[in-house]
Amino acid sequence: MNNNETDKCTLCGMCKTNCPIYKNYLTESMGPRLKAIAEKKNLNNLTDQELSAIFINCTICSACKKECPNDVDLNISKMRSELIKRGIETDAGKEMIINIRKYGNPFGKVKKGQKFNKLYCC
Amino acid sequence: MFNIKEKMERIVGKTNVSDSRLDKLSYSTDASSKSGHPLLIIWPTDREEIKNIIKTALNNKYDLVPRGAGTGLCGGCIPDESIVIDLSRMNHILKINPKKRTVIVEPGVTVNELNNALKKYNLIFPIKPASHKIATIGGMIATNAAGMHAIKYGKTKNWIEEIEIITGEDKTYNTMNIKSFCGSEGIFGIITQATLELTDLPKEHSYFHFKLNTPKELIDKVNEYRYNKNILSIEYIDRITSRLMKQDNRYHLIIEVSDDTGDIREEEEITKIETLREGIGASLGKEKFIIFEDPWIPPKYQEYFLEWLDKMRIPSFGHIGYGIFHPRFRKNHAEKIKKMFILVKKVGGTVSGEHGIGLSKKEYLSEKEKTKIRKLKKRYDPKNIFNRNKIIDMQPRGI
Structure with a gap:
């Protein structure tokens, strides 16, 4: 979120309305409001593990933006790219990147007609 | 240990x-x-x-x-x-009684979830705060929430039959003493269940939309409609907000009625007017007016209050039919807020029409109000473990 977006956000919590992750866990820390709090505060205070927990627990569906009365865009994709640049990534993500580099697909070595050994959820 | x-x-x-x-x-x-x-x-x-x-x-x-x-x-x-x-995970609708038109809910049920479940019975819990999509029934009881349909339906307290609350004396009350607990902001105990009253789901609704030049014209129009039985809401947008919303330099009055007598009846037109109303927050947020207050002003002084807000360049909107105004401020407007509350008190208004007192409005509470709360606190939470320092200042654990 850039500074302008940060200033617009009042932490009203309306972003939780249709957030699929929040709806499932009913815990503030899994919802979009924590992402906004984290972006408003100094992110340098948070550990890599904490940053990963905040920004990876998101489907990037933008339901938060749709419900925001102040039209704030949390821009989670951008935050994730920044994290990946710093080497903060899920284990599944890391594995898939290795597979793509090595075999040209995210599922690893797969023969024609063969079922995938493992499905990933990033 | x-x-x-x-x-x-x-x-x-x-x-x-x-x-x-x-x-x-x-x-x-x-x-x-x-x-x-x-x-x-x-x-x-x-x-x-x-x-x-x-x-x-x-x-x-x-x-x-x-x-x-x-x-x-x-x-x-x-x-x-x-x-x-x-309390979000205590979110069960326990019993709907369509005959008696009541429902028993846990405190974490949201108004939207409840009304979705009531649709098939053609019933509704009619209190609709701006945050109705996520606001929980427990929170609404604790703050005695009102909302945009307050002119017709009043506040949350008008729609509660019974509250189950566990207080700081470690006692469970199943009580109809709604007055003490509704609006108590969690300082006496935890609401664990509530029996709510319901009403018929309005079959139709339509709108009037007036554009007016002065606060006097606005209030005259409000008075024309204020006491009509079919009114669901009377909302205004002041001319500063109207300008920020790229509309015009006029006051807008949006009146919702529970039948088809309004000028705006077509679905497309209704969506347009509702979009205008819902866009207020975003337009003011973009200009960094992110703090909003909720004074209640008696009808006699509403025109004067609007003139004062305009003179002070404070954008506002609100449920004017019920007397609740929502002036918006920037972060560095603490002085303006203070001045406004002095005026609110002077004209016989209240500093909070619907949001509650919490931490931010304690200083505006009268001694009489404080004494009344202290008395109840002593009775229901004598060891002062609940929501310390909300509404009134308390010593830690023990009054």
């Missing part, structure tokens, strides 16, 4: 207690600009767990802060080295 976290884990299970940094950060704030420090966060799932949590907190001298959706605008659920009780 177990520490407090372990003791609470034994009551609700390990996964329903947290003291992680991220959870503490999440529960340190609400929709007000206030923040504090939670010690633990607990997610209870039934009344028995709440009973045991309260008992443990009493025995070990810890403060408890009950919390719903965390959409309060006055800091009503800000912790102060306290244990936060998030």
Whole structure:
């Protein structure tokens, strides 16, 4: 979120309305409001593990933006790219990147007609 | 010996207690600009767990802060080295009685969830605060929420038959004493269940939309409609807000009626007017008017109040039919806010029409109001473990 977006956000919590992750866990820390709090505060205070927990627990569906009365865009994709640049990534993500580099697909070595050994959820 | 976290884990299970940094950060704030420090966060799932949590907190001298959706605008659920009780997971609709037109709910049920479940019975719980999509019934009872249909339906207290509350004396009350508990902002105990009254789902609705030049014209028009029986809401947008919304330099009056007598009846036109109303927050937010207050002004002084806001360049909108105004301020407008509240008191208004007192409006409470609250606090929460320093200042644990 850039500074302008940060200033617009009042932490009203309306972003939780249709957030699929929040709806499932009913815990503030899994919802979009924590992402906004984290972006408003100094992110340098948070550990890599904490940053990963905040920004990876998101489907990037933008339901938060749709419900925001102040039209704030949390821009989670951008935050994730920044994290990946710093080497903060899920284990599944890391594995898939290795597979793509090595075999040209995210599922690893797969023969024609063969079922995938493992499905990933990033 | 177990520490407090372990003791609470034994009551609700390990996964329903947290003291992680991220959870503490999440529960340190609400929709007000206030923040504090939670010690633990607990997610209870039934009344028995709440009973045991309260008992443990009493025995070990810890403060408890009950919390719903965390959409309060006055800091009503800000912790102060306290244990936060998030009631979102107590979200069951227990019994709908279409004949008696009542429903029994747990405190974490949201108004939207409830009204969706009531649709098939053609019934509705009619209190509709701006945050109705996530606002919980427990939170609405605690703040005595009103909302945009207040002119027809009044406030939450008008629609409660019975409250079940566990107080700071470790007693469970099933009470019709709605007056004491509705609007008590969690300072007496935790609401574990409520029986709500329901009404018929309005079959039709339509709108009037007037554009007016002066506060006098606006108030004259409000008075023309204020006492009509079919009125659902009377909302205004002042001319500063109208300009910021790229409309015009006029006051807008939007009147919703519960039949088809309004000028705006077609679905497309209704969507347009509702979009205009819902766009207020975004337009003001873009201009950094992010703090909003909720004074109630008596009808006699509403025109004067509007003129004063215009003179002070304070954008506003609100439920003018019910007398609740929503002036919006920038972060550095503390002086303007203070001046406004002095004026509100002077004209016989109240500083909070619907958001509550919480932390931010304590200084405007009269001695008479404070004494009344202290008396009730002494009765229901004598050890002062609930939501300390909200509404009135209290010494830690014990009055």
